[in-house]
Amino acid sequence: MTALSRRQQNKIERERRILEAALKVFSEMGYSGANMDAVALEANLSKPTLYQYFQSKEALFSAMMLGERDQMLAVFEHPSDRGMVADLLEFSWDYADTVLRPDLLSLARLIIGEVQRFPEIGRAYQEVGPDRLLRGIMDYLQGQRRGGRLAFDDAELAAQDLWGLILSAPRTQALYMPDHSPSRAEIARYLNNGLKVFLKAYSTQPETDLAELARLIGAHSLNQVQHDA
Amino acid sequence: MTALSRRQQNKIERERRILEAALKVFSEMGYSGANMDAVALEANLSKPTLYQYFQSKEALFSAMMLGERDQMLAVFEHPSDRGMVADLLEFSWDYADTVLRPDLLSLARLIIGEVQRFPEIGRAYQEVGPDRLLRGIMDYLQGQRRGGRLAFDDAELAAQDLWGLILSAPRTQALYMPDHSPSRAEIARYLNNGLKVFLKAYSTQPETDLAELARLIGAHSLNQVQHDA
DNA sequence: GGATTTCTTTACTTGTCAGTTAAGTTTTCA
DNA sequence: TGAAAACTTAACTGACAAGTAAAGAAATCC
Numbered sequence: 140m141t142a143l144s145r146r147q148q149n150k151i152e153r154e155r156r157i158l159e160a161a162l163k164v165f166s167e168m169g170y171s172g173a174n175m176d177a178v179a180l181e182a183n184l185s186k187p188t189l190y191q192y193f194q195s196k197e198a199l200f201s202a203m204m205l206g207e208r209d210q211m212l213a214v215f216e217h218p219s220d221r222g223m224v225a226d227l228l229e230f231s232w233d234y235a236d237t238v239l240r241p242d243l244l245s246l247a248r249l250i251i252g253e254v255q256r257f258p259e260i261g262r263a264y265q266e267v268g269p270d271r272l273l274r275g276i277m278d279y280l281q282g283q284r285r286g287g288r289l290a291f292d293d294a295e296l297a298a299q300d301l302w303g304l305i306l307s308a309p310r311t312q313a314l315y316m317p318d319h320s321p322s323r324a325e326i327a328r329y330l331n332n333g334l335k336v337f338l339k340a341y342s343t344q345p346e347t348d349l350a351e352l353a354r355l356i357g358a359h360s361l362n363q364v365q366h367d368a
Numbered sequence: 369m370t371a372l373s374r375r376q377q378n379k380i381e382r383e384r385r386i387l388e389a390a391l392k393v394f395s396e397m398g399y400s401g402a403n404m405d406a407v408a409l410e411a412n413l414s415k416p417t418l419y420q421y422f423q424s425k426e427a428l429f430s431a432m433m434l435g436e437r438d439q440m441l442a443v444f445e446h447p448s449d450r451g452m453v454a455d456l457l458e459f460s461w462d463y464a465d466t467v468l469r470p471d472l473l474s475l476a477r478l479i480i481g482e483v484q485r486f487p488e489i490g491r492a493y494q495e496v497g498p499d500r501l502l503r504g505i506m507d508y509l510q511g512q513r514r515g516g517r518l519a520f521d522d523a524e525l526a527a528q529d530l531w532g533l534i535l536s537a538p539r540t541q542a543l544y545m546p547d548h549s550p551s552r553a554e555i556a557r558y559l560n561n562g563l564k565v566f567l568k569a570y571s572t573q574p575e576t577d578l579a580e581l582a583r584l585i586g587a588h589s590l591n592q593v594q595h596d597a
Numbered sequence: 598g599g600a601t602t603t604c605t606t607t608a609c610t611t612g613t614c615a616g617t618t619a620a621g622t623t624t625t626c627a
Numbered sequence: 628t629g630a631a632a633a634c635t636t637a638a639c640t641g642a643c644a645a646g647t648a649a650a651g652a653a654a655t656c657c
Contacts, residue, residue, distance in 0.1 A: 149624090149625095149633085150633090166484075167484060168400075168485070169398055169399075169400055169401075169481060169482070169485075170398075170400075170401070171397075171398055171399075171400035171401035172398075172399070172400035172485070174613080174614055174615080175614075175615065175616080176614075176615095184634075184635085185634070185635050185636070186615090186616085186617095187616090187617080187618090187634080187635075187636090188633080188634055188635075190615090190616065190617080191633080191634085194616095195615080195616080196614095196615065196616090245484070248480050248481055248483065248484065249481070250544065251477050251480045251481060251543050251544065252398060252477055252478070252480060252481015252482065253398070253481065254477065254543075254544060254545070254546060255395075255396060255474070255477065255546055256397070256398075256401070258545075258546065258547055261544045261545050261546070262544075262545060264544060265541065265544045265545055268544075269540060269541070269544070293561070296557070296558075296561045299536075299537040299558075300533055300561070300562070300565050302536070302537070303532035303533050303536035303537060303562075304529055304532050304533065307528075307531070307532035307536035307540075308528040308531070308532060311498060311536075312494065312498070314480050314483075315479065315480065315483060315490045315491075315493060315494045315497075315498070316483070316487075316490050316491060316494055317483055317484055317487065317490070318487055319491075328525070329525075329528075332522070332525045332529070333529070333532075336529050336565075336569040336570075339568065339569040340565040340568040340569045341565075378603090378654090378655095379603095382604095403643080403644055403645080404644075404645065404646080405643095405644075405645095413604075413605085414604070414605050414606070415645090415646085415647095416604080416605075416606090416646090416647080416648090417603085417604055417605075419645090419646065419647080420603085420604085423646095424645080424646080425644095425645070425646090
């Protein structure tokens with residue numbers, strides 16, 4: 140079963156640990172603020188060993204960033220078919236839970252802060268982060284349009300509207316205030332309101348869908364209370 | 369008239385130049401990446417002189433950031449009364465032109481990138497940037513609600529929706545991709561669509577207002593063509 | 598115009614950090 | 628078990644950057 144020798148396994152495991160450490164250190168300190176000793180310490184190995192795995196600070200940074208990017212590709216397989224409103228509510232929460240995760244927020248801050256010195260990285264993340272996410276939303280919305288439940292001309296704009304309505308506010312706030320991340324209740328407030336506005340503007344049966352949304356929100360918050368109790 | 373001596377004038381002028389230089393250098397390089405020699409060079413003075421004005425790199429950074437923040441307080445006195453739709457369109461463009469200005473985007477990137485090491489600054493900007501902007505929008509929207517032209521329960525959410533609809537997409541993109549800033553046409557696409565959705569969801573006379581919006585957009589784009597020609 | 602303040606130049610100290618070297622220790626594999 | 632590979636320790640180099648010191652040059656004020 141183990142096609143890999145112990146040595147190769149160690150190598151892989153060490154590289155993983157280095158990249159993990161690099162993410163942590165770079166996220167906290169920024170590229171210039173971070174130092175390789177801190178990365179080595181965090182990864183529990185010595186600096187010379189670190190340099191056997193990556194030839195330079197910049198190489199480590201790039202490898203780490205591209206690795207993280209590739210991990211993002213895996214996220215967001217879309218569920219569906221419990222009805223449009225339920226679907227929208229469900230993946231609104233999925234998006235919120237991902238996009239507001241502290242580690243991903245740190246990474247986003249790092250990218251934004253370094254993008255002027257590493258423009259490729261900005262582009263790379265635009266592609267797999269926002270663009271990919273948008274593509275997913277678009278696909279879903281277009282499906283609903285074909286089914287006659289939504290009406291719009293431009294799917295890209297509709298998807299961006301949905302995103303902007305549900306997550307722009309809490310995410311912007313979270314980016315600027317790392318210590319004060321929004322509570323579940325605050326997120327719920329944004330999501331519920333955002334979906335309401337979206338359905339009002341885009342649904343072919345706004346009344347029905349808004350009622351359904353209200354019902355689901357009620358159920359969900361009951362759920363929450365039960366959970367919390 | 370000159371209550372200030374030449375010396376005092378020079379001092380003030382120099383300080384202004386230092387802060388300006390600091391903004392440029394820190395924006396481009398980040399806090400850790402920037403160095404004081406570069407600031408001195410950019411401000412056309414020597415490093416010892418620089419240190420007579422600010423005791424340390426960190427002091428300079430803070431002073432610069434807080435100074436920039438105070439300048440933002442001046443922006444955004446709200447015009448109005450050419451009709452709600454015209455008003456909304458006008459200050460959408462005002463917001464866009466401000467928020468997408470390259471220097472302010474650089475500053476935003478700097479804040480976001482350094483917020484984990486300077487949390488006070490994140491909070492300070494949240495207050496005068498997003499929060500103040502939001503307050504302005506809220507005031508306007510509440511006025512229109514009193515006048516019976518808009519309907520909503522929560523003014524804060526309504527204001528955030530407007531913001532999210534018109535500017536979240538181009539701004540996020542601009543943050544991630546400094547070299548590829550959106551064209552006027554792209555901005556127009558976001559603004560026009562965003563306002564359309566906003567009016568659909570919040571106007572008490574959606575049809576009338578949407579027609580008015582369409583009319584204004586047509587007029588505006590004609591204007592643009594004339595301007596460009 | 599001469600004294601005073603302020604700025605400049607140049608050079609320095611001190612600390613930090615990327616990246617390296619060399620000698621010794623541990624792990625792995627055969 | 629013994630040789631080879633990989634890792635560790637510890638010290639080092641070279642560069643760069645924060646901050647300072649001292650002596651001279653220039654602007655400013657009276």
